[in-house]
Amino acid sequence: MILSPVSEAHLDRAFAALADPVRRAIIARLSRGAATVNELAEPFEISKQAVSKHIQVLELAGLVSRTRDAQRRPVHLEAARLEAMTAWIDRYRLAAEQRFRSLDAVLERTTQPAIQADATTPITDKEQQS
Amino acid sequence: MILSPVSEAHLDRAFAALADPVRRAIIARLSRGAATVNELAEPFEISKQAVSKHIQVLELAGLVSRTRDAQRRPVHLEAARLEAMTAWIDRYRLAAEQRFRSLDAVLERTTQPAIQADATTPITDKEQQS
């Protein structure tokens, strides 16, 4: 699976886009299939124009795209951008968890030296990357 | 692995927190280990106060925590909240990809336009975006 590099500006917009409950609800809805602006606006109390703006925000973030069907403009989810977000998060989450497990091993070894029979866990060094 | 439920407000704050390149850089740095405000501020051109505010934003989002060590207040990454974010995204990303694969299968199966049983998924479209 090839993941195209996403610029910092793209990440800015993607994370900002999901920082709104209305937009997250739109994403959730679109995961079940494409929908028009009217359909997407229906569950909300806010105006249709406001929903249209939310969709523009999502589109600028690369999270959705639009096609044309007569006077309707169905909105589609772009899973690739969602994947780019999880890829960013996981990169650092997994590094931190790995580091945490290594630290755990060290603590266990130093506080109870007698019980320690397994020394296969790497202790030091792990850094680098931008 | 038990994932504690995260409120909508928490997701709001967590996604908003990552929608800033400075804060993402802080997260990246913390994935390699805890750091003080001064250490975190060093790579940036902005004032230390501004970095302090960024850390507060991350803390309010549950993405970092702070302990106390004399007059230093080391900042630690909270991987659990990062995981909650990927869990949210993956829920809908995987659903969409699943749906997409099913649609693919349908298209492959019916090279000739057979009876359309499900009208919720438009077939004639073409994705593209910058």
Added chain:
DNA sequence: CGTTTAATCAACGTATTAGTTGATCAAGGA
């Protein structure tokens, strides 16, 4: 004590955001 170091608080300017209402455009259908 007084000083240094680490960090936050307070007040402020500016930019961006989310919402509103009213007008407009664009594609069908009568």
Added chain:
DNA sequence: TCCTTGATCAACTAATACGTTGATTAAACG
């Protein structure tokens, strides 16, 4: 053609976000 439908544009307001500088707290050190 005129009318309806789907959606966007334009202008405006209120609230929030990001950065600044200057003052302040709090612990450690001499």
